[in-house]
Amino acid sequence: MNMQTTVAVTPFLAQTSHPSVRSDAPEPKSAFEKQAFNKAKEFESVFLAMFVEQMSTGTEPDAPFGGGSAEKVYKSMMSQQYAKSIAGSGGIGIADQVYSEILKAQEAGTP
Numbered sequence: 805m806n807m808q809t810t811v812a813v814t815p816f817l818a819q820t821s822h823p824s825v826r827s828d829a830p831e832p833k834s835a836f837e838k839q840a841f842n843k844a845k846e847f848e849s850v851f852l853a854m855f856v857e858q859m860s861t862g863t864e865p866d867a868p869f870g871g872g873s874a875e876k877v878y879k880s881m882m883s884q885q886y887a888k889s890i891a892g893s894g895g896i897g898i899a900d901q902v903y904s905e906i907l908k909a910q911e912a913g914t915p
């Protein structure tokens with residue numbers, strides 16, 4: 805079996821995209837399903853941003869250039885971009901689970 809792997813290296817983060825990583829979540833077909841899938845990916849991205857940001861809370865910037873409000877803003881933006889990158893390259897499975905639950909709730913008719 806031939807499985808291609810695409811690797812794009814960015815500073816401090818290597819992304820790997822595997823075409824067969826997706827779980828048993830069905831492919832989005834309708835406009836609602838596409839919107840639900842995008843919201844599930846967005847949810848995973850927000851979760852991962854919080855996770856990545858917490859990982860860096862114990863690190864202190866080096867003097868004389870580190871620290872300050874700009875450092876905090878930069879770290880937050882960097883965490884968000886890392887999270888988007890991770891979620892965009894397959895994520896950790898949260899989006900698939902959320903997407904499946906959205907579809908189940910829609911089928912059951914619950915808001």
